[in-house]
Amino acid sequence: MQLNKNSMSKSKKTSQSVSRKKPKFIRSALSIATSTMLASVAPVVHAASDSTWEVDSAILFYSETDRITAVEPVVKVRKEIGEDEYVGFRIVADSLSGSSANGAIATNSAQTFTSPSGSSYTAATGETPLDPSFHDTRIALNGEWETPLSKAIKGIFSINASSEYDYESYGVAANISWDFNNRNTTLVTGLAYNSDTVKPVGGAPTGLNTMSATKTTQGSNLNKTVTDILFGVTQVVSRNTLMQFNYSHGEDDGYLTDPYKILSVLDNNGNLISGAGQYLYEKRPTTRSRNAVYWKTVHKFSEDVLHLSYRYYWDDWGLNSNTIDARYRYELGSGHYLQPHVRYYQQNQADFYHYNLVDGSTPQYASADYRLGDMTTTTFGIKYGIVLDKGQEFTARVESMKQSMGGSNQGPDVDAIILQLGYSLKF
């Protein structure tokens, strides 16, 4: 080891420094202290690089007041199979039950309806008609392969399938991202295609025809395709701030109508007409062209992290919406954190949304599905998490959601409670 005196920088001996006490030689003492310290603890290889499996699991409970209840367990497994190369698998099971608004309006007398399976149910005076036969179990599987395509380009390729008793869906997706500008900028493009089959119970009713047990149908297996394309850029703005901007475009084609939704037909006095044609099956266009722009920023304070996002959505059904979402991860110390969440969603109705139809009107398309009407949804939630050693994390999230109808949409508010428990592990 060569540690000779270097002549590149000679100090100028000023008169002051000459008269000063000669500096002490302390290097040996420092050397000994340093080597003692470095020898006090044996070096240990902490190889997080060895953990090649990641498992995420969660169970979600969703409950609307007097309406739908859902339980949804999810398990995700991801394994590193090579350098920056991963395969992943996800299984989701949904179990829904309860009552769902059928689209008809509340009236001042009791109303009786025929359910898709042919049985009947009655809504009491002044009550929004709810179809109580709503129950479903869905299983969805997703497989994913993530691989570097070059030094700066990464590809994610996935296939998915889901099945429930009246709906099947199969899809493929590809997502390419490119890091450049010292990895401070990432460009992303994604393409996804899904082919779905709708198999309504009792067949798909002919749109805008009278609701009846002996309805005319337009088939029992109807197809629908969904194609989505996305362009995005993620930019590291500063050491602590990341910003993302996406544009996505989607095209739906095929049977887009809800076979179980109906509309009430009123006379000029606002009363349900008498006789046949009181309730008509809804009918939606067979194409839908969707667009969304999305902006998100993540800022890390010394410990805490703020996620803020805004999304604007619009489509050629005339529906548009604004979503603002904010989460703040507050570190409590020792691996505990709390994350409050606020979400505000505001939607303007589709052109063919009608709270009800008026007798004699002959619209081309019509739906009274409250989810296509004017609506504001506010969500408040909080998540608690604890990050444990060995790559384990527990989370619990509770949220309260309120959907308030607006404009011509005179339906009742929908309140829901969401509870989610999660556990993840790396090994």
Place this chain on the structure above:
Amino acid sequence: MVQISNKSNSLSLEWKQGFWATQFNAMASPCQILIDSDDQTQSKSHALHLAKIAQQEALRIEKKFSRYRTDNLIYQINHSKGRAVHIDEELAGLLDYATSCYNISDGLFDITSGILRQLWKFDCSDNIPTQAEISPLLNNIGWNKVVWKKPYLTLPEGMEIDLGGIGKEYAVDRSAQILNSVTTHSFLINYGGDLFVNKPRKNNQGWMVGVENPEHPLSDNRLASVTREPDKLYELSQGGMATSGDSRRFLLKEGIRYSHILNPKTGWSITQAPHSITVIANTCTEAGILSTLAMLQEKHAAEFLEEQNVIYWCR
């Protein structure tokens, strides 16, 4: 939906004719591990493995000793309100070391001086604290006021410890120890300008290290992010190298340049020292302590380093 990737754990790897250059971020600094090799394909996965190990170690040390976190022993100590805190083996080694350095330097190296940062914010402004502000804080500084009886540390209320002065250098040396236990390759560790080289490269040469010239961007702090050309190249074959002083962190008032290095005895920033001092020693930690103590000698810095018989550069 596109997920924002977790960039904090990202790591890059690049082949540079004769060695692998890997990069990641830790301790608020760009970190580099260079691994000597004459066979690109054979050494790639080994190089990546070494980089990941070093990254883990750097992140571990950052997490364990950062004063900005609330989930570590440093936080517990600084919020102990005068109660004794049980110290683990590794921190005990560092506290023993801090004690030795405090004694050897006659109190110039003091890990309790960090509270002065409440007053001194080195943002290149002219915001200089007054003596009236500094004086009360001095009561809460002094390693001699601390009771350190292994394994218990009792810090008087109002005092704090801060290992920021040696953390990066310590991480370099620890990472070097670990890499040495798993590789026979020559490597260079560079955590934000603090370096260590384990042994000469296969061609018997050292690693060429640029010693930055801090003079260039003095007048305009907007230029601070501009990459500056090193003004000296030095061949480091073995040992540690550390630099104290930083042209990007200072205060300037009435023509006096206040360095971000503070004298724990007076509470004042040093003004007469070179802008930066780079020292080469057996380990990075030792180089770091020597360069810091040299800064605190102010205009006698070079004289002090001459006496220590080390290779150094003063700017």
